[in-house]
Each structure stands twice: as C-alpha cells, then as structure tokens.
Amino acid sequence: MLELKLAYRNLVSAGLRTWLNVVVLSITYVLIIWHQGFFSGILRQSEHDMIKDEVGGGQYWYKSYDPYDPISLDESHGIISPKLQSMINKNEATPILIRQASIYPNGRAQSILLKGIDPSQKILSIPSGKLKTDGEALPILVGRRMAINNSLKIGDFLTIRLRDSKDAFDAVEGQIVEIMNTRVSTIDNGQLWIPLKKMQEIVEMNGEATLVVLGQNVTGLSDSPDWKFREQKLLLKDIIDVIKSKRIASVILYIILLFLAMLAIFDTQVLSVFRRRKEIGTLIALGMTRLRVVRLFTFEGAMNGVLAALVGAVYGIPILVLTAINGIPMPDVVDSLGFALSGNLYPLYSAGLVIGTIIIVMITVTIVSYLPSSKIANLKPTEALKGKIG
C-alpha cells in the first residue's frame, strides 16, 4: 500500500520529532502494562495468601458471628454441628474459637482477639503446630506485625485477661512460642492464637467454636441452622473490591499519561498538515484522492503507536520480566492498607493485558491522528499549492 510506505518514510524522515513522540508513547505503554500487572499481582497474591492462611475453601460461621460487629462477638459461639464435627474428624475442616481479651504488654492494657486453633490442623498454613508444647505456660502464637507493634519476642510471657462463657473474669499466663510471618494482616494485627482445647477449657466452652474453616475443594452442607456457610468468593469479596477500586483510581493516571502522549501526537499532526500543505496540494494535483491523503496522514500518526510498541518492547520486556520474576519489594507501610502485600510483590502480566493496552493506545492514537488530517478533506488543491489551508 502506497500510503503505508509513504507514511513510514515521512515518519522516519521527521527524525527527532518522531522519536520524541515514540518515546513518550512507549513510556505510556510500559507504565500502563506495569501498573495493571502490579494490581493483577496484588489481586492474585492477596487471594492466594488469604485462601492459604485465613479463608480456606470457605467457612461456616456461627449464626450470630459478624467479624465487623465486636459487640456481638462474645455471643458468637456454639456447639459444632455433627456434620461439621465429622468433617473436622476427617481433617477436612478446622474450628476456630474467637473471644475478646486484654493483654498488658509493657504494662499497658490492650484489647485483642484471642483465637483458639487446633495445633494439629492442616487446613490453614499458619504454624499452629508450634502450639504443641509440654510447657506449663499457655503457648501463644503471634503474627510479626503484632510482635513488632508490642515489642514481643519468642519466650516472652503475657498475661491474658478474658471472660468465660458466664462472664466471669479469668487471667492466664501465656508464653510466646512462635512469631509467624504471614502476609495476611487480618490474622495478625491485635490477635493471639492459642490451642483450641485449652481455650475451650478456660472459657468453659467445650466443643464450641465461632467458625469452622473448610479445606480446599471440600464441600458439604451443615445440618444445623446455627451454622451458616460463607463461600470463599464472599470471604474474599471485600479485598477484591478494595483492589478493584484502587485499580479504577489508577485509570486516572493512564488518562493523564495518554493525554500527554496524545497531545504531542496531535500537535505534530497539526504542524505536519500546516507545514506540508504544498505537498498535500501536489499529491492531490497528481491525482491522489483527498481520502487517500487523509489516510496517509492518519497512518503517519498511527505509526507512532506501532513504533512506540516496538521501542517499548525493547526496554519494557526486560523490565517487566525482571519484576515478574524477582518481585517488587514492598515497604512495611503497605501493611496498613490491609492487603496481603508484605515481602515481595510479583506483578502478573497477561497476554490479554498487553494486547488490550496496545489496542486501546492504537485506537486513541489513530483518532488523534485523524482529527487534524480530516481538514485535508475540504482542501482545494490550488489553494494548497499556494500554501493556503482551511
């Protein structure tokens, strides 16, 4: 196609002007793909870690349990139903009992959630096995964030004050046996984990739990109206919604980047049409239809997008591959966002993401290139040859 050949030649001969546009546009490509991959990575990693450490294959909640309602928490416990108990016996599920309690690190009272978990469970990948000890003190497992926030270390003793099922105060001495390094802050901040049986004895709730976590790919319906099933998708919904909303917010960044790149291309196109009016007139005089001339200029602009994709690939692919393999170290501050993000984040780049980004940028570039060129459609060749336009 003549227009394509001419467009390529014109574009390359424009030199620095072309390359400036191409570089700006290529940065836009790489940043959009990197940023989207970053959010896809957060989503994948958060889901994976939450399923592994907290959510399992879904959970059964005692009927009155609502994790966002601390007022009803102390009433949210009940006898595990026979069907759930049989799943627990077959290692297909694990019960967790939750009570509110207070601890006194460094002599300062602090409200916490006390969670009882079976030390032998294999459903969640938290190191509950460390709670199997022969020591006299109650073994306690804490998360890294909890340990840092309260200056706790392995071997430290803690007094835990809590209420039993009849609302009488009790206070027990516990010893920290392990500090777990979980990326899931919702099982870490403000929480202590102790052996389930011991906790049931202390609070006089034998055979009771607040929730039962199912293993992956385990299905089964409870035979009790007291236990309500919460599927995995529902338990992950909050975090997915937060990440999606952050992703939508990041679109503003893409719009700004694209706007800057498009502004450069638009300017170049306007300048081209203005400076090359004699050339346009000559082409029309030589028999090229106005439509073909418009196509030529549109191709010239759109080719910026193609060149930018190629240039972006040259430096972008190594950067993106490196970050995907080695991950991006996350500062501790991101813990406060509530995502399972501590340690390294591994962005996830999919073919759909790359192709989708290229298509969006190409369409935008083509539209922006066409708009100034469309003026040529009304151009009279005699006036164009004289250097007049519009």
Added chain:
Amino acid sequence: MKNLILLLFIVSSSIGYGSPPSGEEVLTKIDRNFTSKNHISTITMVIKGRRDTRTLKSKSWVEGNDKAFTEYLAPAREEGTKMLKLKDELWTWSPSADRIIKIAGHMLRQSMMGSDISYEDFMEDPELRNVYDSKVTGEEEMNGRSCYVLDLIAKQDNVAYHSRKIWVDKERYLPLKEERFAKSGKLLKSVEIRKVFETKGRWYPKEMVLKDALSSGEGTQIIIDSIDFDVTIPEHIFSKASLRR
C-alpha cells in the same frame, strides 16, 4: 450453784464478745455503710497515667442499685459528658458527638474516661452480700486500724470477680483494702481506702485508690468531695432525655 451459773455466764459472754462476727454479718454492715435509698455526690477522679495525670470532676445522682446518672464537670474537654445507668444498661452522651451511645459488649470492658475503672466495674451490684459467700479468715492491722480479713467467693458463676479479699475496719465496718481476683486466682484489681469520714451515722470513703493490678499505671485516685444521702432526686434525671439536656 449460783456462782457456777454466774461463772458460765461470764465465760460464755466473754467468748461471744471475743469471737469475730460471721462474714455475712460483716458484709451486711458494710452494705449498710455503702448503700442508701439515694444520694447525690461530687467526686474528683485523678487518673495517673504513664505520661501525665488527668483530673476529672463529676456529679452523680444515684437511686438504689439500679439507677445512676453522672455528669462530668471538668476538665473542659470532658465537661458536659453524661452517663446513665438503668439496671444493666448503660448509655453515654458527649456534647462533641451529640449522640447517645449505648455501652455494651466489649465496650463495657473499656476503661471509663481512661481511668482504672471499667464500665463493668461501674455496673456491678454494690451489695456484696447479694453476690458473695464470705468468711472471716483473720485479723490484721491496716493504716493503724484493726481489721477483719474476709475471703469472698462468688455465689454464682456469672459474677465478674470470682473471689475477693477485703480488710474491714472492725469498728466502722468500712473496707480499707480490697483485692479482686480472677477465677485462676490472679489479682486483677486492688482498692485502697486512704481516708474516711462519717456522715449521718455511716462511715464512707473520702479518698481511695483503685488500681488495675495487671497494668503498670499508678492507679486512679477517687476523692469524694461531697455526698448527700437520702435526698429528693427528680425522676426525670434517670431518663435518656436528660442525657441531652
């Protein structure tokens, strides 16, 4: 024979005089000091934290064991904050929030105005004999006063503090010291009455220090500035509407 009867009478009388009263009797006399049909009091609370000391002033209207209304008078930050207790329910209202908040569930365990007293402590039945079985286990001297030492064990399982130990002034039947224990026997709270006063035939604490035994603070000092027993309190005081007034 007459001499023998007289001797027996003297011996039995002296035994009766020397033997300590039963725990129940002591608690009844303590409750007589502490409980009243109603009272209005003004209290200063000095909260000694790790970094600073805060002083709060409040006025309370109390009717029996079920109704209490407290308004904070100072400092400026807390001025106007009110608290209403009706049976086992508790509400607060503060001018800044202008909302009535029911204190329930875990909130009851929180410290009241940052003091060593929790809302639960505030909600407790003040009549010890209703809640505890008691036994006089000894006699000790406390602040220069001769005291009975009583061990109290909760009558039912649903009592916040499973056991208590109290040192009661033998003459005034006012506890001078109290320790409150968890089911495991761990000391949770201690109360020390440092000054007392007599009003209308009853002995009452003038100054006491309440301390959460598990935390490292110096405790909360409570000073009774004034107290009037058996006064007339309008019924509207003990309504939620009065929180906003």
